[in-house]
Amino acid sequence: MSYWLFKSEPNVFSIDDLMHAKQQTSCWDGVRNYQVRNMLRDQIKKGDLAFFYHSSCSPPGIVGVMRIVKDGYLEPQQSTWYSVDVQFVQKFPRLLSLDEIKKHITLKKMLVARKGNRFSITPVTQEEWG
DNA sequence: GCCAACGTTGGC
DNA sequence: GCCAACGTTGGC
16 A cells, blocks of 8 residues: 555646545546656555645645545556546645645655656655645 | 757746 | 746657
8 A cells, every 4th residue: 555646736626626526536637747657557556545736826735635446547548648546535624735845854855856747756654644 | 879959847 | 927847759
C-alpha cells in the first residue's frame, strides 16, 4: 500500500466535484506525461491513498484524501495513456497550503520541485496529515 | 544520441 | 499575464 499526491486544477476537476460524483468515484484521466503514465500503469494500485492537490489557483494546496479503487487501465480508444479510478475519502476542514507544506519540516521535500500536469509522489510518513 | 527550440505547467 | 522549470520534439 502506497501513498500519492494527485494534482488537479480545481476549475477543471476539484475535490467537490469528486465528493458529489456518483458513488463519490471518478476516473482520473487526461494524464499526458510518460513518467506519470508509468506510475499509473505499474505502481499505483487499488487500495492506495492519495492526497488531492489543487493547483493553479489561490492558494494552491492539499484539500483532502482519496483512495484508488481501480488499478491503472488504458483509457478508452487509447493505446498509450492510462487512468485509474479514485474515490472520495475526506475533505480537510481547511486547505493545507503549499506555503505551509514548504515550511513543514517533513513535508517540504515532497512538493518543492515542479513537475508536469498531474504529478504523483510517494509520501509515506506524510500520512499523519491525512 | 546530443542538444537547441519549443510547449506546457504552475506559482506568483 | 509573466516567467522559470522541465518534458518533449526534431534536426543533425
